[in-house]
Amino acid sequence: MDWLFNWMPEWLVEFPQIAGRNLRLMSRTIDQQYRDFSRAWGDSIEAFFRPLLDFLLWFENILIETPWWIILAAITAIVWFASRSKKITIGSFVALVLIGVFGMWEDTMRTLSIITVCTLLAIVVGMPIGILMSRSDKLQATVNPILDVMQTMPSFVYLIPIVMLLGIGLIPGLIVVVIYAMPPIIRLTNLGIRLVDKEVLEAANAFGSSSWQKLVEVQLPLSLPTIMAGINQTIMMALAMVVVASLIGVRGLGQPVLQAITNQYFTQGVLNGLAIVAIAIIFDRASQAYGQRLQRHREASHG
Amino acid sequence: MAETAIKVRNLYKIFGNNDRAMVEKVKQGLSKTELLAEYGHVLGLRDINIDMPAASIQVVMGLSGSGKSTLIRHLNRLIEPSAGEVLVNGEDVLKMSAKQLREFRRHKISMVFQRFALLPHKTVMDNVCYGLHVMGKSKAEQRKAAARWIERVGLGGYEDNYPAQLSGGMQQRVGLARALATDADILLMDEAFSALDPLIRTDMQTVLLDLQKELAKTIVFITHDLDEALRLGDKIAILRDGEIVQQGTAQEIVLDPADEYISSFVREVNRGRVIQAETIMETPAPASVAASESFPVEEGTVLEEVARRMTEEGIDNAHVVDDAGKPLGTLTMRSVMAGMATPVLKEALEEETGVAEAEKQPS
Ligand SMILES: Nc1ncnc2c1ncn2[C@@H]1O[C@H](COP(=O)(O)OP(=O)(O)O)[C@@H](O)[C@H]1O
Numbered sequence: 001m002d003w004l005f006n007w008m009p010e011w012l013v014e015f016p017q018i019a020g021r022n023l024r025l026m027s028r029t030i031d032q033q034y035r036d037f038s039r040a041w042g043d044s045i046e047a048f049f050r051p052l053l054d055f056l057l058w059f060e061n062i063l064i065e066t067p068w069w070i071i072l073a074a075i076t077a078i079v080w081f082a083s084r085s086k087k088i089t090i091g092s093f094v095a096l097v098l099i100g101v102f103g104m105w106e107d108t109m110r111t112l113s114i115i116t117v118c119t120l121l122a123i124v125v126g127m128p129i130g131i132l133m134s135r136s137d138k139l140q141a142t143v144n145p146i147l148d149v150m151q152t153m154p155s156f157v158y159l160i161p162i163v164m165l166l167g168i169g170l171i172p173g174l175i176v177v178v179i180y181a182m183p184p185i186i187r188l189t190n191l192g193i194r195l196v197d198k199e200v201l202e203a204a205n206a207f208g209s210s211s212w213q214k215l216v217e218v219q220l221p222l223s224l225p226t227i228m229a230g231i232n233q234t235i236m237m238a239l240a241m242v243v244v245a246s247l248i249g250v251r252g253l254g255q256p257v258l259q260a261i262t263n264q265y266f267t268q269g270v271l272n273g274l275a276i277v278a279i280a281i282i283f284d285r286a287s288q289a290y291g292q293r294l295q296r297h298r299e300a301s302h303g
Numbered sequence: 304m305a306e307t308a309i310k311v312r313n314l315y316k317i318f319g320n321n322d323r324a325m326v327e328k329v330k331q332g333l334s335k336t337e338l339l340a341e342y343g344h345v346l347g348l349r350d351i352n353i354d355m356p357a358a359s360i361q362v363v364m365g366l367s368g369s370g371k372s373t374l375i376r377h378l379n380r381l382i383e384p385s386a387g388e389v390l391v392n393g394e395d396v397l398k399m400s401a402k403q404l405r406e407f408r409r410h411k412i413s414m415v416f417q418r419f420a421l422l423p424h425k426t427v428m429d430n431v432c433y434g435l436h437v438m439g440k441s442k443a444e445q446r447k448a449a450a451r452w453i454e455r456v457g458l459g460g461y462e463d464n465y466p467a468q469l470s471g472g473m474q475q476r477v478g479l480a481r482a483l484a485t486d487a488d489i490l491l492m493d494e495a496f497s498a499l500d501p502l503i504r505t506d507m508q509t510v511l512l513d514l515q516k517e518l519a520k521t522i523v524f525i526t527h528d529l530d531e532a533l534r535l536g537d538k539i540a541i542l543r544d545g546e547i548v549q550q551g552t553a554q555e556i557v558l559d560p561a562d563e564y565i566s567s568f569v570r571e572v573n574r575g576r577v578i579q580a581e582t583i584m585e586t587p588a589p590a591s592v593a594a595s596e597s598f599p600v601e602e603g604t605v606l607e608e609v610a611r612r613m614t615e616e617g618i619d620n621a622h623v624v625d626d627a628g629k630p631l632g633t634l635t636m637r638s639v640m641a642g643m644a645t646p647v648l649k650e651a652l653e654e655e656t657g658v659a660e661a662e663k664q665p666s
């Protein structure tokens with residue numbers, strides 16, 4: 001191959017790239033500008049999220065301060081009422097008892113509280129975006145690529161701008177998790193509404209429904225199974241991100257895992273990892289069973 | 304016939320991005336196939352003009368793809384026309400603002416759909432309540448009116464069932480009750496019975512005719528089935544490829560089909576159920592008739608009914624009378640039978656006699 005390289009000009013052999021000096025200059029300028037922006041706005045942004053932090057801390061406190069058996073009973077009851085399935089309920093109960101026995105109760109409560117708050121936040125922000133997207137093809141065409149980027153961007157990259165802006169702590173952690181977990185709920189709300197039976201929608205129109213009435217009476221109820229699938233995925237994404245977010249100071253089951261990695265504590269890593277899996281399964285099965293129960297009217301039994 | 308409730312004037316509908324410009328080309332005589340091949344637009348409706356009478360059933364009939372659904376959706380503006388006017392009780396539907404249109408749909412016009420289009424997550428009761436709910440009526444009012452209509456369409460006891468738990472016929476009863484519950488004067492029915500089994504369909508036609516006797520609504524009924532059209536329609540319009548090819552009463556269409564296309568439709572029709580006594584009676588009316596020789600039949604009685612009564616009474620003659628009982632003309636068993644015979648049968652018979660006569664002729 002040498003003869004080939006010999007007669008070719010330099011720029012055909014090595015990829016012609018921006019000079020290292022210029023590249024460094026560019027990165028430095030952008031970083032500097034972002035840093036200035038952070039310095040100017042960081043505090044007000046943090047103040048803006050302050051109520052959220054208070055709510056999160058309050059919720060976390062309740063979960064941790066309340067005697068364990070009350071929480072255990074409450075979670076078991078919630079799982080029962082959501083799923084009405086003995087198998088799922090007993091499984092959840094056993095998993096929680098094991099978590100307690102192996103000394104992971106407090107961390108689990110922290111993770112539980114941040115997951116709950118993040119999921120609620122992702123729904124509150126994500127569903128309206130999904131609804132707007134379902135009404136405009138243009139918006140859909142704009143938002144979809146953004147969601148693609150959000151979902152494929154390595155999760156660690158999210159941490160950088162947030163940490164630069166807000167430093168290390170619960171709020172940046174919360175924001176990272178919400179941003180990471182939001183795409184599925186946006187996508188599936190949009191999809192679910194777009195898949196609603198056109199004839200039923202036409203009937204709603206023919207009776208003079210306003211767009212709000214159509215949304216509440218027809219579109220949301222009929223797209224509920226799809227939206228529930230979105231919520232389910234959002235919970236799973238949030239759980240995955242909670243571990244990564246422990247890098248920036250989010251406490252919970254993620255931190256012992258992190259510790260285990262740096263110190264090569266194999267057992268501790270596996271135990272905490274299993275606790276996360278257990279929470280994931282509880283959330284997943286309970287929310288799916290709840291979603292299916294909402295669909296009972298589709299069963300075609302003559303009654 | 305009664306006054307006109309719905310007037311459609313010079314209505315054109317072309318599907319495509321540049322429909323208004325295409326209207327001009329269609330007016331200049333471009334055909335449906337040319338429009339599609341040369342410009343990629345679909346001709347939905349071409350120059351539709353209909354006057355739909357109040358308090359009666361206007362049927363629009365045509366084969367699949369002829370534009371029936373497109374036409375009926377213009378009446379409550381679920382579809383925007385490319386050109387033309389739609390006047391409902393003198394009001395131009397196309398000039399209504401979004402808010403006026405909503406009010407119009409809530410109070411003046413309601414609709415029944417081919418595949419029922421019920422809300423699957425609501426019970427029968429809540430489905431029938433839907434129109435009233437949209438109007439903003441109180442829960443108690445909604446339920447009271449809905450319960451009455453559920454009872455009226457024969458679904459009492461099924462209030463708490465979900466649509467998926469009901470048969471097709473029952474689901475369409477829910478659809479009908481939902482439409483009637485709003486008390487709108489105009490009822491649009493797009494192939495409302497087409498998805499039902501034949502027996503259930505006949506059943507539902509009877510339900511509709513019974514209701515209509517009592518309610519006297521302005522009904523626009525779409526169907527692809529000629530028998531259904533003839534049974535229900537006070538007035539019938541026939542649509543082909545987006546154009547109206549004939550309008551008239553059932554009798555007018557059966558006796559005088561406008562072209563080959565319609566003749567092919569009506570050839571096999573049971574004429575005894577369509578043609579009325581006064582159409583074939585012989586005039587002038589007799590000055591006096593003896594009760595033993597002839598019995599009276601009212602104007603508007605169909606031939607099948609006359610024949611049935613002749614057989615029952617054992618009398619071969621009848622005379623047609625008007626509302627006041629004044630004789631208008633006479634009928635014989637022979638003329639009734641001839642009136643009931645289908646052209647197919649007539650042609651077959653004529654051919655046979657023709658052959659017989661030809662054989663008699665010495666060559
Ligand atoms: N949204 C649409 N876009 C393009 N073509 C349409 C649309 N809706 C209906 N058409 C066409 O218009 C014609 C009439 O359709 P339709 O009114 O549904 O017929 P029918 O109800 O008599 O079966 C058909 O050729 C159909 O393909």
Ligand SMILES: [Mg+2]
Nearest residue numbers: 371372373494
């Ligand atoms: Mg149709």
